[in-house]
Amino acid sequence: MPQDETPQNETPxxxxxxxxxxxxxxxxxxxxxxxxxxxxxxxxxxxxVAAIAAAAGVHETSVYRNWGTREDLLREALxxxxxxxxxxxxxxxxxxxxxxxxxxxxxxxxTPEGPALLHLSIAxxxxxxxxxxxxxxxxxxxxxxxxxxxxxxxGEIRPDADPRTAVEALMSxxxxxxxxxxxPVTPAYVTALVDLAMDGLAPRTAPRTDSRTLPxxxxxxxxxxxxx
Amino acid sequence: MPQDETPQNETPxxxxxxxxxxxxxxxxxxxxxxxxxxxxxxxxxxxxVAAIAAAAGVHETSVYRNWGTREDLLREALxxxxxxxxxxxxxxxxxxxxxxxxxxxxxxxxTPEGPALLHLSIAxxxxxxxxxxxxxxxxxxxxxxxxxxxxxxxGEIRPDADPRTAVEALMSxxxxxxxxxxxPVTPAYVTALVDLAMDGLAPRTAPRTDSRTLPxxxxxxxxxxxxx
DNA sequence: TCGGCAATGCAAGTCGCCTTGCGATATCCC
DNA sequence: GGGATATCGCAAGGCGACTTGCATTGCCGA
Numbered sequence: 001m002p003q004d005e006t007p008q009n010e011t012p013x014x015x016x017x018x019x020x021x022x023x024x025x026x027x028x029x030x031x032x033x034x035x036x037x038x039x040x041x042x043x044x045x046x047x048x049v050a051a052i053a054a055a056a057g058v059h060e061t062s063v064y065r066n067w068g069t070r071e072d073l074l075r076e077a078l079x080x081x082x083x084x085x086x087x088x089x090x091x092x093x094x095x096x097x098x099x100x101x102x103x104x105x106x107x108x109x110x111t112p113e114g115p116a117l118l119h120l121s122i123a124x125x126x127x128x129x130x131x132x133x134x135x136x137x138x139x140x141x142x143x144x145x146x147x148x149x150x151x152x153x154x155g156e157i158r159p160d161a162d163p164r165t166a167v168e169a170l171m172s173x174x175x176x177x178x179x180x181x182x183x184p185v186t187p188a189y190v191t192a193l194v195d196l197a198m199d200g201l202a203p204r205t206a207p208r209t210d211s212r213t214l215p216x217x218x219x220x221x222x223x224x225x226x227x228x
Numbered sequence: 229m230p231q232d233e234t235p236q237n238e239t240p241x242x243x244x245x246x247x248x249x250x251x252x253x254x255x256x257x258x259x260x261x262x263x264x265x266x267x268x269x270x271x272x273x274x275x276x277v278a279a280i281a282a283a284a285g286v287h288e289t290s291v292y293r294n295w296g297t298r299e300d301l302l303r304e305a306l307x308x309x310x311x312x313x314x315x316x317x318x319x320x321x322x323x324x325x326x327x328x329x330x331x332x333x334x335x336x337x338x339t340p341e342g343p344a345l346l347h348l349s350i351a352x353x354x355x356x357x358x359x360x361x362x363x364x365x366x367x368x369x370x371x372x373x374x375x376x377x378x379x380x381x382x383g384e385i386r387p388d389a390d391p392r393t394a395v396e397a398l399m400s401x402x403x404x405x406x407x408x409x410x411x412p413v414t415p416a417y418v419t420a421l422v423d424l425a426m427d428g429l430a431p432r433t434a435p436r437t438d439s440r441t442l443p444x445x446x447x448x449x450x451x452x453x454x455x456x
Numbered sequence: 457t458c459g460g461c462a463a464t465g466c467a468a469g470t471c472g473c474c475t476t477g478c479g480a481t482a483t484c485c486c
Numbered sequence: 487g488g489g490a491t492a493t494c495g496c497a498a499g500g501c502g503a504c505t506t507g508c509a510t511t512g513c514c515g516a
Binding site: 094118119121122130133134137138141148151155156157158159161162165166168169170171172173175176177179180181182183189192193196197198199200201202203 | 322346347349350351358361362365366369376379383384385386389390393394396397398399400401403404405407408409410411417420421424425426427428429430431
């Protein structure tokens with residue numbers, strides 16, 4: 001125990017009856033807020049545990065005891081922060097809805113929080129953290145799926161189309177573009193994606209030649225292994 | 229050529245006259261090989277720089293001097309290793325080609341090397357490492373694009389479709405599934421994806437109701453800014 | 457063949473993530 | 487108000503990534 005040494009730092013006059021040692025929910029909030037702030041200001045690498053703890057006026061140990069790992073903390077902070085980041089449009093037109101949704105997603109990816117969230121979602125996940133992560137993204141996709149269901153009710157999409165697949169096919173490329181290619185998500189790209197999803201690759205008013213393309217139902221046969 | 233590796237550290241008596249201070253290309257090969265081996269055996273976390281260096285019979289410092297970063301090393305090792313992992317099918321049918329390509333990609337994602345490559349490709353990249361990473365993935369996509377171009381020559385796809393967008397829309401979901409959702413890439417999923425890309429969401433032989441869906445050519449117009 | 461240069465080995469050290477044991481205190485509950 | 491108990495602050499330390507200065511040695515060309 002520190003007998004003398006008077007560990008109180010340089011507070012010459014003020015001895016505020018200040019809250020000092022925050023705990024429980026109050027402490028969690030302070031840490032979560034500090035995390036998002038540091039993240040937004042300096043990106044992923046600025047959000048070290050030491051920096052976060054200091055900014056929140058909390059000791060590093062408390063962070064680890066409450067969240068276990070830095071990644072868990074960042075993940076929770078971001079999930080909490082971005083919970084209402086992507087509102088669901090409802091314009092009455094699927095094409096337009098999708099366009100707006102993807103544009104909003106693209107914009108989010110351009111903020112510091114976007115890539116941070118993706119990086120964390122993707123970091124080698126342990127069994128425990130994985131379930132939380134999967135649930136988070138599954139929820140995001142489920143929300144987007146509602147667009148498709150509304151469109152289906154309006155007869156805007158073919159009845160045999162799978163909404164889940166469509167949602168993944170639409171949102172994944174935006175993430176991949178940002179993460180893998182480092183290319184921006186332009187309005188033109190969003191349009192191309194939506195058009196592709198809506199209209200498909202195959203010629204619509206088929207070229208007079210009979211269907212060289214396999215009938216969809218038949219294409220389902222699965223050719224065994226791909227040679228090496 | 230590889231003289232038996234002798235991983236036993238306990239060689240109490242032997243002081244081989246050939247300490248083998250490998251350098252240059254020989255050293256790089258040894259390190260690259262050791263990296264892939266450790267990666268395949270113990271996953272990402274087993275491939276520490278210390279472990280790799282030891283397995284390659286090289287000093288840690290050399291690794292850092294040659295690659296700079298652990299991630300750069302892993303990235304190069306994997307890129308080198310997987311260079312011919314995804315052969316381009318050429319069956320004469322786009323639907324079938326895509327099916328095989330995506331199936332092979334899905335299979336790759338189920339090996340330890342697949343996720344490792346993705347994780348590394350996505351890790352916060354510095355300006356230098358980013359260009360290499362982007363180029364790698366751009367090359368992968370360019371290869372796949374060839375499928376689309378062949379199909380275009382055969383008249384299998386509408387002339388106004390963008391091959392690049394299609395490739396991204398097809399491959400990205402597989403990556404996202406693995407990384408974000410933690411869900412497996414099943415043959416059924418591959419089929420659904422390919423079907424979606426080929427046929428689109430919009431009803432084909434339009435429901436008797438007149439074309440509620442915008443004509444493909446006209447749909448390309450871009451509705452101004454998306455609100456908020 | 458031999459010297460010189462560059463690449464490697466080695467040691468010591470920094471930094472960020474994370475753990476642990478212990479003392480100090482806020483907060484609930486009686 | 488006065489414990490009990492869960493929490494928090496603190497210090498020390500381990501581990502892995504990464505750096506740096508210096509001693510060694512492989513190797514290429516003169």
